[in-house]
Amino acid sequence: xxxxxEFASGVAAAVAxxxxxxxxxxxxxxxxxxxxxxxxxxxxxxxxxxxxxxxLPDGRDLPKGSGSVxxxxxxxxxxCSACHGDNLQGGLGDRLIGGxxxxxxxxxxxxxxxxxxxxxxxxxxxxxYIKRAMPLTAPESLSDDxxxxxxxxxxxxxxxxxxxxTLDAKSLAAVRMPxxxxxxxxxxxxxxxxxxxxxxxxxxxxxxx
Amino acid sequence: MNHHSxxxxxxxxxxxxxxxxxxxxxxxxxxxxxxxxxxxxAAPPGAVERPVPDDPAKTPGYPLEDESYGARSQFExxxxxxxxxxxxxxxxxxxPLQDSMxxxxxxxxxxxxxxxxxxxxxxxxxxxxxxxxxxxxRKYSMRDVKRFPSISRLLFLECSGNGLTEWSKPTMPTVxxxxxxxxxxxxxxxxxxxxxxEVGVRSNAKWLLAEGGDGAAMTRSIPIEKAMKDxxxxxxxxxxALRPEQGYPLRLLVPGFEGNMNIKWLRRIEVSDAPFMTRExxxxxxxxxxxxxxxQFSLEMEAKSVITSPSGGMQLERPGLxxxxxxxWSGRGSIRRVDVSxxxxxTWREARLQEPVLPxxxxxxRMPWQWxxxxxxxxxxxxxxxxxxxxxxxxxIAVRGLNGPLGSIYHLNSIQSWQVGNDGKVINVHHY
Numbered sequence: 001x002x003x004x005x006e007f008a009s010g011v012a013a014a015v016a017x018x019x020x021x022x023x024x025x026x027x028x029x030x031x032x033x034x035x036x037x038x039x040x041x042x043x044x045x046x047x048x049x050x051x052x053x054x055x056l057p058d059g060r061d062l063p064k065g066s067g068s069v070x071x072x073x074x075x076x077x078x079x080c081s082a083c084h085g086d087n088l089q090g091g092l093g094d095r096l097i098g099g100x101x102x103x104x105x106x107x108x109x110x111x112x113x114x115x116x117x118x119x120x121x122x123x124x125x126x127x128x129y130i131k132r133a134m135p136l137t138a139p140e141s142l143s144d145d146x147x148x149x150x151x152x153x154x155x156x157x158x159x160x161x162x163x164x165x166t167l168d169a170k171s172l173a174a175v176r177m178p179x180x181x182x183x184x185x186x187x188x189x190x191x192x193x194x195x196x197x198x199x200x201x202x203x204x205x206x207x208x209x
Numbered sequence: 210m211n212h213h214s215x216x217x218x219x220x221x222x223x224x225x226x227x228x229x230x231x232x233x234x235x236x237x238x239x240x241x242x243x244x245x246x247x248x249x250x251a252a253p254p255g256a257v258e259r260p261v262p263d264d265p266a267k268t269p270g271y272p273l274e275d276e277s278y279g280a281r282s283q284f285e286x287x288x289x290x291x292x293x294x295x296x297x298x299x300x301x302x303x304x305p306l307q308d309s310m311x312x313x314x315x316x317x318x319x320x321x322x323x324x325x326x327x328x329x330x331x332x333x334x335x336x337x338x339x340x341x342x343x344x345x346x347r348k349y350s351m352r353d354v355k356r357f358p359s360i361s362r363l364l365f366l367e368c369s370g371n372g373l374t375e376w377s378k379p380t381m382p383t384v385x386x387x388x389x390x391x392x393x394x395x396x397x398x399x400x401x402x403x404x405x406x407e408v409g410v411r412s413n414a415k416w417l418l419a420e421g422g423d424g425a426a427m428t429r430s431i432p433i434e435k436a437m438k439d440x441x442x443x444x445x446x447x448x449x450a451l452r453p454e455q456g457y458p459l460r461l462l463v464p465g466f467e468g469n470m471n472i473k474w475l476r477r478i479e480v481s482d483a484p485f486m487t488r489e490x491x492x493x494x495x496x497x498x499x500x501x502x503x504x505q506f507s508l509e510m511e512a513k514s515v516i517t518s519p520s521g522g523m524q525l526e527r528p529g530l531x532x533x534x535x536x537x538w539s540g541r542g543s544i545r546r547v548d549v550s551x552x553x554x555x556t557w558r559e560a561r562l563q564e565p566v567l568p569x570x571x572x573x574x575r576m577p578w579q580w581x582x583x584x585x586x587x588x589x590x591x592x593x594x595x596x597x598x599x600x601x602x603x604x605x606i607a608v609r610g611l612n613g614p615l616g617s618i619y620h621l622n623s624i625q626s627w628q629v630g631n632d633g634k635v636i637n638v639h640h641y
Contacts, residue, residue, distance in 0.1 A: 056483055189509075205382065
């Protein structure tokens with residue numbers, strides 16, 4: 001079962017419960033949404049909303065356009081490498097590739113290496129994030145074609161797509177990320193037994209040398 | 210706070226500041242009639258440096274300043290401190306909890322976290338769009354938003370990364386560093402449910418996306434039942450407009466949930482049937498367990514408490530009566546009880562809770578303590594009204610794992626220990 005479906009079914013049950021206990025929730029339980037009480041504001045038109053699109057993992061609402069690995073390489077070198085490194089190794093910005101196999105970790109002194117390649121569950125998130133927030137000093141400056149190209153380049157360097165790949169709405173949503181099944185719903189609230197009787201150790205900050 | 214000397218931040222000790230102030234004050238007083246007013250740079254942030262007379266009862270004070278905004282006393286020096294991330298455009302600042310009084314955080318000391326700096330937004334040009342699985346997509350100016358019936362509510366916010374440095378070993382010397390990513394304010398705004406009912410949410414809606422209008426366009430998915438239950442579109446904080454760094458002119462409040470979900474500079478809400486899986490709910494704000502699986506959508510902030518005085522970096526000057534005081538809070542409800550131990554958790558006594566005790570709000574606790582001059586380990590442990598008991602760090606690590614410096618990062622809510630030495634020095638320790 002996919003992560004999305006698990007969350008969706010859990011929330012559906014919660015919504016049904018909320019509808020029973022909370023009158024305000026009745027809006028989404030009936031087939032006909034409530035009529036407005038106040039009528040303030042204005043209708044949001046398609047042209048108002050054209051600037052905004054947030055894709056879901058199934059690729060809904062991804063824009064038209066496409067970009068290739070080669071195009072992405074050129075854009076990356078001009079706009080991204082200063083912060084993310086010539087080899088996508090990170091710097092001021094996050095490391096983007098590598099780290100597979102480091103998430104299972106029992107060594108408290110060793111950090112798992114969390115990158116697009118090793119950790120990110122959905123390729124659509126990469127498009128969404130670059131489109132909205134990158135580059136740091138000029139967000140929303142990249143065209144949709146450029147963002148597809150950057151996704152293609154980063155994912156090819158991550159050995160997730162081929163070196164000659166071209167990505168668009170359909171092919172990006174079809175990408176299966178290596179850590180796709182690496183996420184689980186949080187099981188909390190945890191239940192803690194009564195606190196341990198005898199504390200066993202006091203550890204202080206190491207004095208400066 | 211007679212018996213505690215409080216460390217000041219940014220490498221400047223309070224004594225050093227006092228000395229500078231004395232020098233500036235003396236010069237200004239000597240030539241008060243002829244010299245220009247001392248430069249504001251000499252005053253602590255948020256204050257104006259003024260001459261200090263020998264006897265303030267024997268001279269008029271400075272004139273009332275019409276149309277002025279007001280400043281704090283030049284003798285008060287507590288400030289937020291920034292965590293030294295690689296860039297100040299994506300960083301966080303800590304509230305000086307060691308100096309906190311009561312439960313409300315002054316707006317100028319309220320902790321901050323932003324991912325692309327602080328946006329500057331003209332409220333006359335700001336628009337909130339609400340669309341997606343709704344019958345009537347709508348846009349609202351700030352004037353429109355403020356026409357709706359409003360509510361005010363005292364709520365804490367806490368960054369889910371509060372304390373992230375403290376998992377493996379005690380690291381930050383003061384409570385500002387260990388716990389300063391939580392603050393409380395009175396927020397004013399419109400219930401999100403009001404506007405969702407206006408646009409008519411479709412029956413298959415299950416999540417909504419909240420998006421900021423800052424350079425990061427910060428986005429999080431929020432369960433629709435939470436949005437309908439108690440979320441607020443807030444434009445007021447502590448009786449005035451939001452501060453820019455808190456999301457002026459409009460932010461979302463998601464009571465009791467992770468700080469980062471309380472989207473600042475809110476510009477858009479999109480209703481959907483599934484979570485959007487944004488960067489901030491996949492690659493960030495998730496915790497890897499030792500088996501490699503990451504827990505996701507850890508939304509509620511669990512019950513937590515900390516002693517704010519005496520706390521790390523303070524100095525007890527002499528044995529005798531000291532008041533132990535601190536804060537407790539829970540994202541799931543009200544604080545029911547706080548116990549305090551002065552012997553590292555072997556014995557506990559119930560602290561007095563200061564009214565008001567409100568759900569999803571800082572609660573102040575107090576307990577008088579006779580210090581006998583011997584070493585002591587001070588701890589507080591809270592219970593919320595769901596019955597949840599604040600765990601020890603050992604209990605938390607047993608459940609979550611200690612999965613390396615970047616494994617389990619978020620949601621550290623365990624009992625904090627402050628060790629008092631026989632010299633009266635208070636330091637941050639792990640004791641469990």
